[in-house]
Amino acid sequence: MTSAVTTDTSARPGYAQLLRTPGALSFVLPGFAARLPFGMLTISILLLVRHATGSYGDAGIVSAVTGVSMALFAPVMGKLTDRRGQSAVLVPVVLAHATAVSALTALALLGAPLWALALAAVPAGASVPQVGPMVRTRWAAKLEGSPLLPTAAAFESVTDEFTFVVGPVLATALCTGVHPAAGLATEAALTLLGGLFFAAQRSTEPKTAPQAAHGEKHASALSFPGLRVLIVAFLGIGAVFGGMQVSLTAFAGEIGNPGANGLLYGVFAAGNMIAGITMGAVAWKIGPRRRLILGYVGLTATASVLWAVNSAVLMGAVGLLVGLCIAPALITGYTMIEQLVPAASRTEAFTWLTGAVAFGQAVAVIVAGRLTDAHGSSYGFLVPLAATALALATLVALRGKLAPKAPSRVVNTSAPAAAAAEPAGRERAAERGLGHRTPVTVD
Secondary structure (H helix, E strand, C coil): CCCCCCCCEEEEEEHHHHHHHCCHHHHHHHHHHHHHHHHHHHHHHHHHHHHHHCHHHHHHHHHHHHHHHHHHHHHHHHHHHHCCCHHHHHHHHHHHHHHHHHHHHHHHHCCCHHHHHHHHHHHHHCCCCCHHHHHHHHHHHHCCCCCHHHHHHHHHHHHHHHHHHHHHHHHHHHHCCCCCCCCHHHHHHHHHHHHHHHHEEEEEHHCCCCCCHHHCCCCCCCHCCHHHHHHHHHHHHHHHHHHHHHHHHHHHCCCCCHHHHHHHHHHHHHHHHHHHHEEECCCCCCHHHHHHHHHHHHHHHHHCHHHCCCCHHHHHHHHHHHHHHHHHHHHHHHHHHHHCCHHHHHHHHHHHHHHHHHHHHHHHHHHHHHHHHHHHCCCCCCCCHHHHHHHHHHHCHHHHHHHHCCCCCCCCCCCCHHHHHHHHHHHHHHHCCCCCCCEECCC
């Protein structure tokens, strides 16, 4: 079982220092192997179902069902993980996922009707192993109170983005160059092998939450108001991903250069990765709550320009800016979980955020797709704008819910002046507790 480690706070937080954390590589490397298939799943389904049915519409429906199913079942898996342990949940889940994906593949190749494919997509999505949240939980347990925790959040964001860049490319190459079912077959095999390898790393697995006394149930992560606010923010981020995927494809076709779609989305993803790498190397002077809101202001502002762009070069530039603004909001939101949710419910909390991104993406794909079909890509780009604007309004209105809760301390009653200053001091200390070695300006 793992425990928090003492970190040299005099050193500047960085990736090299992060990866020197005792035991880190033992879960980072298998964690990456187990997460790579996640970036292959929806595109593999899309290409296989398109081959089997001849319809992009049917393929999009099956892919969307998979994404929504994953988003709805991910928090359930997270709660079970917090209660039973990562290995106890992960082993049967990866076995179930490999079985469900195999069944979906067989149905598609046999020419099953759309309703059967959509039905088979439910368990395929529901059984997606939540390895990313499990890795983040291991980092949180290892680095509790350490200035390296934001660096770990940035590192995980870059890893996620890298997965979503490499995964679709690998899946597309397999489906078009080997066999239409090769992408899903590889996804199932990698999920099974990577998941079992990750589950075997028991030495860094966080302790499970102890059973509550007198038969009381553990509090759900969703009962903490700060998490509910973050879920809204992550729904908006997911809508950006989904809206960009659909609208960039349509935009490339409208300007007479369909092949530019891959390049434009690659530039967008590169912006996210660059910002993520930078986030992990900076010692921030402002608190995470203010940083989240400022990052979201930038995301909303850049997304508001997309609908008016009419050239590939300008779209690449704006897409890069949108990508650069995603990472600050995404990474800061993940980092805030340490202060907003107790350790006993953190895996569930991380899966709520991951599921929110997936759900927002799935809904945006459907809405942006319909708007694009009816009115063109400019209307599809309105989906990221609307989603981020609503999420930003929620963040500003409910920002008080994002204030970290510091543990109470015994106050010396003989020092009334010190006692009066205690609440403000606790809030400042809690803000600094997110891991920044420089003085923090709180909001």
